[in-house]
Amino acid sequence: MKEPKMSVTETLNEGLKRGYKIVVPASDLDAKVNEKLAEAQPEVEMKGFRKGKVPMALLKKNFGQRLMGEAMQEAVDGAMNAHFEETGHRPAMQPEVKMTNEDWKEGDDVEVEMTYEALPDIPDVDLSDIKLERLVVKASDDEVNDALKNLAENAQNFEDRKKGSKAKDGDQVVLDFVGKIDGEAFDGGSAEDFPLVLGSGQFIPGFEEQLVGVKAGEEKDVTVSFPEEYGAENLAGKEAVFSCTIKEVKEPKAAEIDDDLAQKYGAENLEALKTQVTERLEAEYAGAARQVMKRSLLDALDGKVSFDLPPSLVEAEAKQIAHQLWHEENPDVHGHDHPEIEVSDDAQKLAERRVRLGLVLADIGQKAEVQVTDAEFTQAVMNQARQYPGQERQFFDFVQQNPQMRQQIQAPLFEDKVVDHIAEKAEVTEKEVSKEELEKAVEELDNE
Structure with a gap:
């Protein structure tokens, strides 16, 4: 008689929603339990038997039930992993898994229902026709002099x-x-x-x-x-x-603005300090200009792609946006003891845009083999650790032990590297503007 095999049967295929019935035969579970007992047998000691000589039947009687739960979990996990490998599906969120034969007893097959939303296939995006403008601001003599005056006052x-x-x-x-x-x-x-x-x-x-x-x-x-x-x-x-x-x-x-002041700040002389101040100011402007260009890039990408979005991701993002906006409008409420927050149409649209662009950027980055290096990740952790003076080591340890925190730090680093990759492929022109024009462009980002 042929041994029954594990089976995976599709029960739902609606848009990105998928459902499957997984049946793990009792014989598979029994085999897994026996395998675990055989692995443990050499180390088991029991009264009346020498170490490693306890009969399998006795081991199974004493430990079989305890190992059955592990065997079930491993069998279901194995079936799920094999399914994702075979189909190429990537679940948008953790699949929902529940046992359907709740009256299960030893000797029965295990029946499990698995449902999830699959991430959509992202169409290839032509990046070569994206046109971007990079705003450039040069530090004026007045700004450099004001910065030097501030340094002199701090060194008073x-x-x-x-x-x-x-x-x-x-x-x-x-x-x-x-x-x-x-x-x-x-x-x-x-x-x-x-x-x-x-x-x-x-x-x-x-x-x-x-x-x-x-x-x-x-x-x-x-x-x-x-x-x-x-x-x-x-x-x-x-x-x-x-x-x-x-x-x-x-x-x-205030200290005099001279070579002595420059040396207090680690520069060789006043000219060297002026150069440092100019570079710092222009780096700040470049950072702000980058945010303006990034928004233009995301707008251009958003108009290029259309595909089904996983409802669960959009719903989670929309709730988070609505929650954040509610707290901004009610700054006196710091906890979460407040009425349920309704998701507005604007929050829903913004959530759809964020999820769509997040999936596109992730796909472009994956195809281009964009990676965040260990050095880049460590530097980002160090930058955040500085917010907790005297507790830097504890913060490092917390990040190492918390996968969710690692993801929160890594995600924006990856996104920025993908943005840089797209900008390299796009046609970028530079436009010199005043500090005020740049500030206005940044304000418009916040108002959108």
Whole structure:
């Protein structure tokens, strides 16, 4: 008698929706369980038997049921993988799999229903007739000089004010202070010759404001309350009095724009610093111009292709867009405890465009063998890790252990590389514009 074979039968074929009935014969499951038991037998120890000598029948009695679940999972996974390999289908989202014979008992075949949406076949796109315009902005002398002035202000020194001058916001006050709560000094509440820039927010709220108007040689009591959420529990929410002795009042003086300033910023001389500033400004403009060109490129691509979209992908994207727009309109609501958000026609259309372009870019990138290198990925992770000072290592570990996070970082890198690949194939002309014209073009992106 012929052994029954695993079967996969199509039950649904409607647009991109597919359904299949998978039947795993009981004999296949039994064979898998026996295979697992045979693999484990040499290592099994059981009372009354030497290691590796426990009879298969006894092993099956004790461990067979436990291994049956694994055997089922592996058999179904194997059938699914073989199906996708044979058909070439790529599911848009994780297939839905459920067992249909819920009254299953050992010795029965396993019947499973699998449904999914297949990704569509993407038509080839002719990239050679795409025409793009790259906006170019040159940094003006005024912009370079303004940037140098900002660098000079950041590298400012403080010089003594005229004797008897009152401290202003932005001045540096050098002082001794002793802080007390209920007349008792507390740890960390005292210092000598402390340089404090008024308005810097270095001290707790209310402290610096009370020192505006003090003079060198003056003594002043500053009364403040520590915030309720202050880090040190013994101080949180308590009122403190700081007895301050003002030693010096200094006014800020911007550094001179010269070779010394340049060397403070790691440049050889002032000319070299000007070159660095110019390159940095123009790199910022180039980044903004790239976003404008990318939108033009995506618009051109969107008009070139048409195909069925997986409804589940569009629905998920539309809900995400609607959710984001709702929170932008309701900035006071930070959690997700809010009414169900209705998807507008605009959100639906934008979702369809994003899904369509995402699939097209992925297809073009795959066919062109575009890849994100390990070095590019690591650099992107490092850039994001800088947002968590002191916790960079934990962030790296989190990314390594979280496939979804890796995908979130990798996806935009891949998309940008595909955009660059398309731009290389397209006809690109450069147009020199003013900074204001570029800013207007960027604003229009946000308004679309």
